[in-house]
Amino acid sequence: MSWLGGKDPVAGDAPSCDAVELVVVPRVSDIGGFAVRRALPTVRRRMVGPFIFWDEMGPADFAVGDGLDVRPHPHIGLATLTYLFEGAIVHRDSLGSEEIIRPGAVNLMSAGRGIVHSERTGLEERVRGGRLAGIQSWVALPAEREEDTPAFSHYDENALPDIVGEGKHVRIVAGTLFGATSPVATASEAVYADVALAAGASIPFDPVAEERAIYTVSGAIDIAGDRFEAHRLLVFKPGDAITITALTPARFLMLGGAPMDGKRYIWWNFVSSRKERIEEAKEDWKLGRFAGVPGDDEFIPLPEM
Incomplete structure (x- = not known):
């Protein structure tokens, strides 16, 4: 949830596991009973491939009449990739897009030079109440594409390839893994998969990308003889062959990609390879130069940070 001013996650070494370079324990922010765990960025690790921001939303149980309300807010220089486990969210943006995302589908919004959503x-969902859980990530744009025209794409759950068998269910969210390719078109080289394993099942995570990690959602897993529980970002060493075995029924996300083409600055909802571009975006939002969201005219002031 990009509007949150959550604390930095905690990063630490995993010296007993040669395969894992870094373990990140997300800091939890509680927003009116809605828990958000932020795994990226952290002081020790700003990005994994192009993934510069990683939030686990919920799970949250909303009473009748309640729900998620993220007011219109701006972005530059990144793409948001939203993927749900449970529930539904209505996305609206300054391009006029309006789309409901449900579990297993993907909303990909490329901010480029500037968008509001x-x-x-x-x-x-408000009428009946319900549960909400999922992941929102940001994918940094290559420097030469940071000022692209904004765009939005929605991919239904049946558009993403599934690999099922031998106690495994893998959904390819982005990129190519295990011989299957997602239609989700990211501007930067990226891999992203949703993996569910039955107890005792194993899956490899070969070095298909220079930078790789998994984010554990539920259950317990074993990597090279070490046990890892839910809600951890495990960053792997480049080039190592990794095998992940479920000690209990487990769910986790695979993510990674090529290193980005230089440093990225991040402030609130803005990402850029240039500090001065961040300052321009702050001034543009303050002075109302961003386009509005049709039918949703609430406003989030520029935060004091």
Whole structure:
């Protein structure tokens, strides 16, 4: 949830496991009973491939009449990739896009030179109440594409390839893994998969990308003889062959890609390879130069940070 001013995650070494370079323990922010765990960025690790921001949302149980309300807010220089486990969110943006995302589908919004969007629980879900859980990540754009025209794409759950068998269910969210390619088109080289393993099942995570990690959602896993629980970002060493075995039924996300083409600055909802571009975006938002979201005219002031 990009509007949160959460604390930095905690990063630490895993000296007993040669395969794992870094373990990140997300800091949890509680926003009115809605828990958000932020794994990236952290002081010790700013990005994994192009992934510069990683939030686990929920799970949260909303009472009748309640829901998620992220007011219209701006972005530059990144793409947001939203993927749900449970529930639904209505996305609206300054391009006029309006789309409901549900579990297993993907919303990919490329901010480019500037976009504004809101994320809210829809009327149908508010009437009956319900549960919400998922991941929102940011993918940094290559420097030469930071000022691209903004764009939004939605991919239904049946558009993403699934690999099933031998106690494994893998959904390829982005990139190519295990011989299957997702239609989700990211501007930077990226891999992203949703993996569910039955107890005792194993899966490799070969060095298909120079930078790789997994984010554990539920259950317990074994890597090279070490046990890891839920809600951890495990960053792997480049080039190592990795095998992940489920000690209990487990779910985790694979992510990675090529290193970015230089340093990225991040402030609030803005990402750029140039500090001065961040300052321009701050001034543009303050002075109302960003386009609004049709039908959603609430406003989030520029934070004091």
